[in-house]
Amino acid sequence: MIEVEVFPHRYLKAETTEKFLNEIYSLDTVERVIIHGQPLPKTVYYGPARGTPVNHSERKVINVHGVPVELTVMAGRFWITLKDDSEIDRIEEICKSLFPFGYNIKVGKFTRDKVTVTDYIKYGERVVNMMDRSLIGLTDPRSRFESAVKIIPKEKGEEASSKEQ
Amino acid sequence: MAYTPQFYPGKTRIAENRRKHMNPDVQLEKLREIPDDDVVKIMGHRQPGEDYKTVHPPLEEMDLPEDYVRDLVEPISGAKEGHRIRYIQFTDSMYNAPAQPYDRARTYMWRFRGVDTGTLSGRQVIEMRESNLEEIAKNFCIDTAFFDPAVCGIRGATVHGHSLRLDENGLMFDALQRYVYDEKTEHVLYVKDQVGKPLDEPVDVGEPLPPEKLAEITTIYRKDNIPMREDTELISVVKRIHRARTLGGYMPTDEIFKEL
Known part of the structure; x- marks a missing residue:
C-alpha cells in the first residue's frame, strides 16, 4: 500500500475537484482519497457581520460516482492511498489534463496506519480492535464521522472512502 | 529639511518600486476609475450620499485651551469638521502583490497626514478621519498601481489568504468570498463590503493585471522574480x-x- 500526494499549484474550484475525484475513483488501485484544503465557513464567524451567511460558491455538494459529497473546503491537496504503484502514470495523466497551471506529485507516506493512544481514548479498545484498518486516522476529535467521511462503493463490491479536512 | 530623503536602499527593480511608492513626488500610474459611491459601499461605514457623522463640533467653534502646538500643526480637513475616525484594511498576496504591509505603512507615513496605520503580517489597516480616508482610499489605494483586484483584497475582518496559493482564476483565497471573478467580462466584482455584509449591487473593480505586469510593479522580493x-x-x-x-x-x- 502506497500513498501519493497531489499538490495542484492553484486552489481548485468545486467543479474541478468533482472531475478529479471522479477520474481518480475510476482507477482500480485507488482505495482512499483525503481532501485537504482551506475551510469555507457557512456563516461569517467574526467581526461586525457575524452570523451573516457566506454563500461561498465553492462550498457545495458534488457528485462522486453517484454519491453526494458536501465539499466544506477549497481543495488544495489530495492524499491518495493506492494498492500498488501500477497506476501512478494514470494519475499523472489525469493531473496533466485537469491542472494546466501546474502540480506536484510525490510518492510517500502521509497518513498514519497504526492506532495511537488517542484512538484508544476516543473509541475504546474493543472498537479500535474491530474497526476497519482503512478508517484509522480518518476521524479527528473535532469532526463527526458522517460529515467528514464518505464511502464511495466500487463496482466490484469494494469500498473506498474519501475524507475532507 | 537639511538632507534629501533616500526612502529605501537597493539597486534592484523591487527597491526602485518601493522608493516610488514612498516618494510623495512620484505620481503612481492610474489604472482604474472606481466611482466614489462604490468605494463608500465597499468600506461600509456610511450609505452613499449620507452626511458624515461627527464626534465633536468643528474646531473653530470649540473653546479650546491655549496650546502652541495647535498653532504649529494645521489640522486636516476632517479633523476641522470633527468627522469620525474610520478604517480601511487591505490584504496583499505574496504572489507579487503591488504593495505589502511594511511598504504600505511607510508609504502612508510619507504621503499622508493625520493617518494612523497598523501593520500585521497579513493585513494593513489605516485609520483616519472618514472624509479624508475615503479620498485616499479612492485616489491612491484603489485607483492606482498600488492595488490589483486579484492579489489585493479589501478586508476588514477574516483576512486569511495572503500566504496561500491563488485560486484557479488567479484570485487570492477569501473564506468570505467578498469578491468574485466574472468569467464573462473577466472583471473582479465585489459582492460584499469589507466585513462581509452583502452589497445590494456588485461593485466592479476592473480587470486583474497580467502576471508580467505584476512582476514588474511588485515590491516583494521573491525567488521566482527578483x-x-x-x-x-x-x-x-x-x-x-x-x-x-x-x-x-x-x-x-x-x-x-x-x-x-
Whole structure:
C-alpha cells in the first residue's frame, strides 16, 4: 500500500475537484482519497457581520460516482492511498489534463496506519480492535464521522472512502 | 529639511518600486476609475450620499485651551469638521502583490497626514478621519498601481489568504468570498463590503493585471522574480543595522561602528 500526494499549484474550484475525484475513483488501485484544503465557513464567524451567511460558491455538494459529497473546503491537496504503484502514470495523466497551471506529485507516506493512544481514548479498545484498518486516522476529535467521511462503493463490491479536512 | 530623503536602499527593480511608492513626488500610474459611491459601499461605514457623522463640533467653534502646538500643526480637513475616525484594511498576496504591509505603512507615513496605520503580517489597516480616508482610499489605494483586484483584497475582518496559493482564476483565497471573478467580462466584482455584509449591487473593480505586469510593479522580493540576495546594496544596509543593534545596542562605543 502506497500513498501519493497531489499538490495542484492553484486552489481548485468545486467543479474541478468533482472531475478529479471522479477520474481518480475510476482507477482500480485507488482505495482512499483525503481532501485537504482551506475551510469555507457557512456563516461569517467574526467581526461586525457575524452570523451573516457566506454563500461561498465553492462550498457545495458534488457528485462522486453517484454519491453526494458536501465539499466544506477549497481543495488544495489530495492524499491518495493506492494498492500498488501500477497506476501512478494514470494519475499523472489525469493531473496533466485537469491542472494546466501546474502540480506536484510525490510518492510517500502521509497518513498514519497504526492506532495511537488517542484512538484508544476516543473509541475504546474493543472498537479500535474491530474497526476497519482503512478508517484509522480518518476521524479527528473535532469532526463527526458522517460529515467528514464518505464511502464511495466500487463496482466490484469494494469500498473506498474519501475524507475532507 | 537639511538632507534629501533616500526612502529605501537597493539597486534592484523591487527597491526602485518601493522608493516610488514612498516618494510623495512620484505620481503612481492610474489604472482604474472606481466611482466614489462604490468605494463608500465597499468600506461600509456610511450609505452613499449620507452626511458624515461627527464626534465633536468643528474646531473653530470649540473653546479650546491655549496650546502652541495647535498653532504649529494645521489640522486636516476632517479633523476641522470633527468627522469620525474610520478604517480601511487591505490584504496583499505574496504572489507579487503591488504593495505589502511594511511598504504600505511607510508609504502612508510619507504621503499622508493625520493617518494612523497598523501593520500585521497579513493585513494593513489605516485609520483616519472618514472624509479624508475615503479620498485616499479612492485616489491612491484603489485607483492606482498600488492595488490589483486579484492579489489585493479589501478586508476588514477574516483576512486569511495572503500566504496561500491563488485560486484557479488567479484570485487570492477569501473564506468570505467578498469578491468574485466574472468569467464573462473577466472583471473582479465585489459582492460584499469589507466585513462581509452583502452589497445590494456588485461593485466592479476592473480587470486583474497580467502576471508580467505584476512582476514588474511588485515590491516583494521573491525567488521566482527578483530574490533579496541579488540586492547587494540592500543586504549591506540590513547587515549594518543588524550589527549596530546586536553589538552596539547596549554599548554604543566607537569601536563597534568603526567598520560599519
